Amino acid sequence: MSAATKPRVNAASTAARGWVVAHRYLILRRLSQTVFLGLFLIGPWFGIWWVKGNLAGSMTLEVLPLTDPLVLIQSLLAGHWPALTALIGALIVGLGYALIGGRVYCAWVCPINPVTDAAHWLHQRLGLAKGWQPKRGTRLWVLGMVLGVSAATGTIAWELVNPISMLHRGLIFGIGFAWAWVLAVFAFDVLVSRRGWCGHLCPVGAFCGLLGSASLLRVSAAGRAACDDCMECFAVCPEPHVIGPALRGSGSAPALILSPDCTNCGRCIDVCAPDVFRFTHRFNRRTGETSAPQSPAHTRSGASRAA
Amino acid sequence: MSAATRIPNAIDRRRFLQDAARAVAGCAVAGMFLGQLARQARALPAEALRPPGALPEPEFLAACLRCGLCVRDCPYGTLSLARAGVDGAAVGTPFFTARDVPCEMCDDIPCVLACPSGALDPGLTAIDDARMGVAVLVDQQHCLNALGLRCDVCYRVCPAIDAAITLEQSHNARTGHHAVFMPTVHAEACTGCGKCEKSCVLPEAAIKVLPTRLARVAAADHYRLGWEEQERAGAPLVEGIIDLPDRVPDLAPTAGAGGFAPLFQLPEAGQ
Numbered sequence A: 001m002s003a004a005t006k007p008r009v010n011a012a013s014t015a016a017r018g019w020v021v022a023h024r025y026l027i028l029r030r031l032s033q034t035v036f037l038g039l040f041l042i043g044p045w046f047g048i049w050w051v052k053g054n055l056a057g058s059m060t061l062e063v064l065p066l067t068d069p070l071v072l073i074q075s076l077l078a079g080h081w082p083a084l085t086a087l088i089g090a091l092i093v094g095l096g097y098a099l100i101g102g103r104v105y106c107a108w109v110c111p112i113n114p115v116t117d118a119a120h121w122l123h124q125r126l127g128l129a130k131g132w133q134p135k136r137g138t139r140l141w142v143l144g145m146v147l148g149v150s151a152a153t154g155t156i157a158w159e160l161v162n163p164i165s166m167l168h169r170g171l172i173f174g175i176g177f178a179w180a181w182v183l184a185v186f187a188f189d190v191l192v193s194r195r196g197w198c199g200h201l202c203p204v205g206a207f208c209g210l211l212g213s214a215s216l217l218r219v220s221a222a223g224r225a226a227c228d229d230c231m232e233c234f235a236v237c238p239e240p241h242v243i244g245p246a247l248r249g250s251g252s253a254p255a256l257i258l259s260p261d262c263t264n265c266g267r268c269i270d271v272c273a274p275d276v277f278r279f280t281h282r283f284n285r286r287t288g289e290t291s292a293p294q295s296p297a298h299t300r301s302g303a304s305r306a307a
Numbered sequence B: 001m002s003a004a005t006r007i008p009n010a011i012d013r014r015r016f017l018q019d020a021a022r023a024v025a026g027c028a029v030a031g032m033f034l035g036q037l038a039r040q041a042r043a044l045p046a047e048a049l050r051p052p053g054a055l056p057e058p059e060f061l062a063a064c065l066r067c068g069l070c071v072r073d074c075p076y077g078t079l080s081l082a083r084a085g086v087d088g089a090a091v092g093t094p095f096f097t098a099r100d101v102p103c104e105m106c107d108d109i110p111c112v113l114a115c116p117s118g119a120l121d122p123g124l125t126a127i128d129d130a131r132m133g134v135a136v137l138v139d140q141q142h143c144l145n146a147l148g149l150r151c152d153v154c155y156r157v158c159p160a161i162d163a164a165i166t167l168e169q170s171h172n173a174r175t176g177h178h179a180v181f182m183p184t185v186h187a188e189a190c191t192g193c194g195k196c197e198k199s200c201v202l203p204e205a206a207i208k209v210l211p212t213r214l215a216r217v218a219a220a221d222h223y224r225l226g227w228e229e230q231e232r233a234g235a236p237l238v239e240g241i242i243d244l245p246d247r248v249p250d251l252a253p254t255a256g257a258g259g260f261a262p263l264f265q266l267p268e269a270g271q
């Protein structure tokens, strides 16, 4: 079995730093996803109406309107000039994600993320082949298609099929047969295409990426001098192509992960025993010196990996 | 040398074009399906009524975020968001079914106030101006009032009683000496709230709120109603119109000026 020959991802970091440290961002992400869903659910479940609505549009404490900017753009293309509340809501959300990274939504908020993460876990357990791997730009084409159909039909087209809103709205307002969409995404990721939905097709993710392409919050491979080439980060990253340029760059090349595809999930930080990665801001160009003294014990030792 | 640099370029270009063509083709197919769905989504079932102030269906589908804030702020639980594969309205959009829970026509219209997108027109400030549909007495065979009984329920529950719905009296031909009080909807005052449909005592409502597109037709522009035109003009439209004498059989035996001599006398005439 592959499990016997290949140590499980994150085994080294867990052995070196303990389970909690080696899963801290994973725990925080699941917590954040739960909180974001929970805030919407405590209204209908317990009558605590802090937040009303769903991810497409919501009202928090009767003062803070939030709107999904992609839904609003589709609405504009469909020919409707939205009321002020929706515009303000979209502006707040748009600015927020532009600042912290659009795909923070994917890793920390989106309710489909746990589904595709579970699919990926199963995919690995079953040792399945990669399957269909669409080209990197595919999701941008899908995004373009969605906007085009919205304009052509005069409807907010993606919301007719969007599995994210199907699941989120479904959990809050009654799901009907929307679980079939969620199941389809899960099955697609397990059987057809590894990390197919979030990694290659989802137009919401594509939009988030564009939105956050100049974001302030970034992961940096600042401690790349300590890298022992275990490749765990590449194995765990949902968008592994973003790591290369930062980690493999040498000398004065910035260690920042600047690709808009990075979801700021922090999984690379979790799994890296030599503690190469950290969250920082995009103007922090320092490399090496900050992390090297912190982790001499388990860098390049090989022993920690075997454990 | 030049060949060595040219060939990879050609291959690159070729691959690029191939990838682009593939992406375009894939998206075209997916887009066609999505477009088809979008067209189908417009077919709002007749029983699904939109909240007060909802824009006409095509514009509504361009505007509504499917956030459900209107649903949340409706104090009567009238509205719900359409569930995929269960409710007929476009998935996630708000609607109500009059026979289940009608609209109670709140004075402050909280659903419209809650709507962030303008899909529920903020210009609607008086609930009496709402037009969610039009009530139609669809089954005059079974409506109890139409049968000559005095049910009157739909009439009595109407929030716009005597304006949107009245009871029109006519002769009851069956009994010969009673009246029929026919519930009669006046579309120009009906908000389509559905309270009549909700309260019809029959197992299935004989009066139903239908979408305006089904319940009403446009007036024929080419056809002028003389009495309306005359009222609008405040005077007869044609001056000096000749008023021909009314030809009533003059039963008096002698004809005065302008009268006619009858061709024959009725036997009992001249009582």
Ligand code: SF4
Pocket: B051, B052, B073, B074, B075, B076, B077, B078, B079, B102, B103, B104, B105, B106, B109, B110, B111, B112, B127
């Ligand atoms: S007017 Fe009142 S009862 Fe009618 S849909 Fe709006 S909130 Fe509900």
Ligand code: SF4
Pocket: A057, B063, B064, B065, B066, B067, B068, B069, B070, B071, B093, B094, B114, B115, B116, B117, B118, B119, B120
């Ligand atoms: S509040 Fe407005 S945008 Fe939200 S679901 Fe209702 S009609 Fe649609």
Ligand code: SF4
Pocket: B137, B142, B143, B144, B145, B146, B151, B152, B153, B154, B155, B183, B199, B200, B201, B202, B205, B206, B207
């Ligand atoms: S409530 Fe129903 S049966 Fe009674 S008068 Fe109205 S339509 Fe007829």
